[in-house]
Amino acid sequence: MKKAINLLMLLLLYVVAASAQKYDVKCLRGDSVAVYDVVETIRSEDTYYSKGEKLMFYLHDGEQVEAVDKFYDKGVIDTGGSIGYAVILRDGKKYCTLSENLVFSKDNPEGVEDKVLTKSDELAHTIQGRIFYSIIPYIIIALLFLGVMVLNILAMRSNKIRSIAVIAIPVCIMLGTLIEIWAYSVLGSDCFWWCDKNRYGFFGSLLRIIPFGLIVFYQVMSIKFYEPVILGEAFDGDVQDGISVKPALISMLAAFPVLIASALICDFLDLGGWIETLLILVSFLLALGIGVFLSFKRNIELMKSKKLGILLTLFTIVYILGCIVAVWGLIVVIFKLIIQILIVGGIICFVLYAMPAPSSGGGGGTTYRTVYYDEDNKAHDSAYACDKANEEIAKREAGKHN
Numbered sequence: 478m479k480k481a482i483n484l485l486m487l488l489l490l491y492v493v494a495a496s497a498q499k500y501d502v503k504c505l506r507g508d509s510v511a512v513y514d515v516v517e518t519i520r521s522e523d524t525y526y527s528k529g530e531k532l533m534f535y536l537h538d539g540e541q542v543e544a545v546d547k548f549y550d551k552g553v554i555d556t557g558g559s560i561g562y563a564v565i566l567r568d569g570k571k572y573c574t575l576s577e578n579l580v581f582s583k584d585n586p587e588g589v590e591d592k593v594l595t596k597s598d599e600l601a602h603t604i605q606g607r608i609f610y611s612i613i614p615y616i617i618i619a620l621l622f623l624g625v626m627v628l629n630i631l632a633m634r635s636n637k638i639r640s641i642a643v644i645a646i647p648v649c650i651m652l653g654t655l656i657e658i659w660a661y662s663v664l665g666s667d668c669f670w671w672c673d674k675n676r677y678g679f680f681g682s683l684l685r686i687i688p689f690g691l692i693v694f695y696q697v698m699s700i701k702f703y704e705p706v707i708l709g710e711a712f713d714g715d716v717q718d719g720i721s722v723k724p725a726l727i728s729m730l731a732a733f734p735v736l737i738a739s740a741l742i743c744d745f746l747d748l749g750g751w752i753e754t755l756l757i758l759v760s761f762l763l764a765l766g767i768g769v770f771l772s773f774k775r776n777i778e779l780m781k782s783k784k785l786g787i788l789l790t791l792f793t794i795v796y797i798l799g800c801i802v803a804v805w806g807l808i809v810v811i812f813k814l815i816i817q818i819l820i821v822g823g824i825i826c827f828v829l830y831a832m833p834a835p836s837s838g839g840g841g842g843t844t845y846r847t848v849y850y851d852e853d854n855k856a857h858d859s860a861y862a863c864d865k866a867n868e869e870i871a872k873r874e875a876g877k878h879n
Contacts, residue, residue: 497543497566498589499582502536505601505610509535515564515573526564528573536574541584542567547576547593563593577601577610597667609660609668621653622692625699632706642706647792650699654799661802669806674814682814689810693803700796708779721775722793728768729797735764769794 504510514529526548536542546564563576576598581591600606608614625646632642660668672685704719739760743753772793777786848856849863852870857863 497545498591498593499584500542500544500563500565500579500593501582502538502540502542502578503580503602504538504578505607509537510574510578512536512565512567512572512574515562515571517571526562526573528562533572534567536578541582542574542579544576544579544593545571547595548573561595561598597664600663605663609664610670612671614656614660615671618653618656619688619692621649622695622699625649625653625702626695629699629702629706639706646699646703646706650696650703650799651792651795653696654795657799657802658795661806666806666809669810672810679814682810686807686810686814690807693807696803697800700793720779720789720793721772722797724768724771724775725790725793726768726797728765729794729801731768732761732765736761 502510512533512535514531514533516527516529518525518527524546526546543566544563545566548562548564549560561576562573563579565572565574576594579594579598580602581594581599601610628638628642628646628649632639632646664670672682672689674682677685700720700722708719736757739757740753743749743756748756769790773786773790776789776793777783780786780789848858849860850856851863851866853866855866857866
């Protein structure tokens with residue numbers, strides 16, 4: 478019997494080993510990555526994994542591991558995304574580690590397909606991925622907007638600095654904005670990894686979100702702070718006399734809903750081929766172009782120069798795109814941070830509200846309970862029991878009248 482069990486265990490280990498694939502450790506941040514125990518659950522012949530709380534050991538850059546599966550750790554209540562973990566083997570036991578720190582090894586036999594890493598994991602190890610998974614680009618963005626703030630203050634005190642700030646401020650804003658757009662185009666919402674509560678916990682994320690929110694606020698307001706610099710003392714703060722942003726913003730926000738609506742209409746009318754493509758393209762360009770044209774026209778009138786009006790409008794378009802990315806990112810990270818607390822708080826309030834009042838008993842303290850009285854003035858412990866008693870009373874009264 479013992480030999481049969483040992484044989485079965487060896488067979489199972491062989492099956493697991495046969496399905497394992499080799500991966501090289503390549504840490505995104507630092508030179509080591511934590512490895513945790515893993516909880517394995519089998520339901521309906523399917524295996525489910527979850528991350529354990531116990532830190533087992535560390536893997537270092539250049540090490541090689543075998544991985545057999547992948548899962549997403551979502552926590553108890555988490556509507557704010559999830560992190561991928563690879564199930565790895567070490568000395569015949571299973572553990573888990575962040576899959577983003579692994580790359581598919583060249584030592585795998587030819588024809589073996591990677592079944593663990595996603596495109597997001599692979600992207601993290603490209604040149605662009607490594608750039609935006611480091612903190613450096615985000616520090617550069619913060620420094621650029623800090624520079625804009627300093628130039629705005631100094632420009633209002635010195636005409637010499639003001640002449641420099643007229644060019645330097647939009648250049649700094651555009652550089653910061655272009656880095657934001659580039660980061661989002663590469664990583665999507667993952668570019669806000671540096672304030673993700675799944676990685677850094679509630680307080681760690683909060684400490685990052687506060688300065689992020691301040692920078693986003695200043696980024697949104699930066700064009701208003703720039704108006705006195707470029708327009709000089711003649712500018713009195715009137716929105717109508719400032720840089721035209723609103724028409725272009727409305728068009729840019731409306732363009733994609735119009736695109737989707739046009740596609741749905743074409744599908745409903747059963748239009749296809751070049752007619753569908755033309756109608757969708759025209760509707761998109763019209764929705765986008767009307768507002769941009771209005772901003773362009775007003776900016777030419779403001780600057781009294783077609784060339785400066787074009788440059789100013791191009792600047793506002795980049796500025797708007799950056800603000801959309803930054804505001805959207807702030808909303809995402811705040812939602813991730815607070816939604817779990819709101820849900821847990823709601824559950825706790827519901828439980829406290831729904832709990833029956835404690836009845837009096839021994840122990841020395843005075844307690845109170847709610848008493849419900851029916852039509853016969855008899856006491857009941859719950860509203861349900863009282864209602865049922867009233868129903869019986871009503872039936873009894875109805876029988877008497879009949």
